Amino acid sequence: MENQAPANEKDSGNKVNKSDSLQTTQPADIDKKDLNILDKQKVSEDLNVDKTPIPKKPVKPPKVEEKPFEEFINDHLIPKLKSSIEDKGTLVCDIKLIEGIRPVVGGKCWMVFCEMSEQRKFWLCFNKNIITSDKTILLAESNSEPSIVESFLIDEKKTTLALLISRVLQRLNGQKWVGAN
Secondary structure, three states, X not given: OOOOOOOOEOOOOOEOOXXXXXXXXXXXXXXXXXXXXXXXXXXXXXXXXXXXXXXXXOOOOOOHHHOOHHHHHHHHHHXXXXXXXXXXXXXXXXXXXXXXXXXXXXXXXXXXXXXXOOOEEEEEEEOOOOOOOOEEEEEEEOOOOOOEEEEEOOOOOOOOHHHHHHHHHHHHHHOOOOOOO
């Protein structure tokens, strides 16, 4: 028993101290920890005060087609349709939105009435004050009553400004009223 190693030592020569394994806390250590916690809280409060809230993505304005009917027609469809017709070389004398009795077939509806050069007129009629409602187009030449009445965009699932303009131009081109034919 003379050469026996003390219980708190290991054979490898590394000494393990009981005080190391228990890690008793000294009062000075407690004060330091408390100060560290307080400092961290202060820093995080300072960060929160200085931190500006992350702005949310701005709400996208409604699509042109989602605007109220009269605003869509007067502010978007009529000006673009007029400029598109005039870009093709045909003068637009008058173009406006009216509510009234549809020529030829009757019934109250909303109409984009357009009078063009050479006494040509057309009416783009909407059955209701929504752009997705049933539509008809009526065409007249030489100051006469409309002689052509057709359904308009009946197979389209979605009505857009670009689609309305392109199909009106396509129909007017079919009559040889616009463009070089």
